[in-house]
Amino acid sequence: MMKPPVFKIKEVTQSELLKAYKPSEILGYCAHCGNHDSVWSCPPHRFDPAEFIEGYSFAYVVSGAVSMCGFEEQADAVIHYYEMRSKINQALLAFETTVPGGVSLYAGHCxxxxxxxxxxxxxxVYPDLCRYSLESLGLDVEMLIETHFGESLQWVAGKMPKQMLVVPALLSPVEVDIPSFIQALETGVVGAA
Ligand code: SF4
Structure with missing residues (x-):
């Protein structure tokens, strides 16, 4: 049986979050993605991402470490990663209902x-399920991970990493209890197994 993801969560204030707001650079990458203008969770948006971010006092950035060990085929490890990412997004959406005024930011696109x-x-079709991602709002996820977790998303080309990070977030107008948040993600992912 595969190990469940290991979660860490950091509280990032709005002003700290806006330091990672680099729309011309990050949304420039999005413009070359196949989901650009093809998925409602992705750019171009009908709103100003900076104004959207400024609607929330806090961001709770999640680092979910998914183990890539125990797979003989790299393709199976990648499938496992995307399955975990989907379960983490579902668990995040469930936790969002406990945070008044909060909104999830998925890892990846809807x-x-x-x-x-x-x-x-x-x-x-399902606006209740559609959520943006940190990247789709023009936020530099690599910078957030390095600044707030001291970790890196980089891995060596051609070599399977021991783990890969899933990085969603929760924007909130109020402070959130981080241990409860981690427990909800852990329980949600295992419960969805
Ligand atoms: S819920 Fe469906 S229609 Fe809405 S953004 Fe997601 S994939 Fe697109």
Missing amino acids: DACKPCSRTQGEEC
């Missing part, structure tokens, strides 16, 4: 529908 209705030029 994948509730395949394909997203945006590809047909139609409105989002």
Whole structure:
């Protein structure tokens, strides 16, 4: 049986979060992604991401370390990573309901529908499920991880890392109890197994 992810969470104030706001650089990367203008959780947005971020006093940035050990095939490890990412996003969405005024930021893009209705030029089918990501708001995730966790998302090309990080977040107008948040993610991921 695979080990469950190991979670760390850091409280980041709005002003600290805005230090990682680099829209021209980060949204420039998004412009070259296949999801750009094709998924409602991804850019271009109909709102100003900076104004969106400024609506919340705190960001709770999650580092979810997913073990990549125990797989003979690299492809299986990658599938495992995406399964864990999906479960972490679901657990985050469930915890969001306990935080008044809070909103989740998924790791990765919303994948509730395949394909997203945006590809047909139609409105989002499940706005209750759609959440943006840190990247899609123009935030530098690498910088956040290095600054607040002292970790790196980098890995050696061609070599399977021992672990990969899943990095979602929760924006909140109020302070959140971090041990309760971690417990909710742990329970949610195991419960979804
Ligand atoms: S819920 Fe469906 S329609 Fe809405 S953003 Fe997600 S994938 Fe697209």
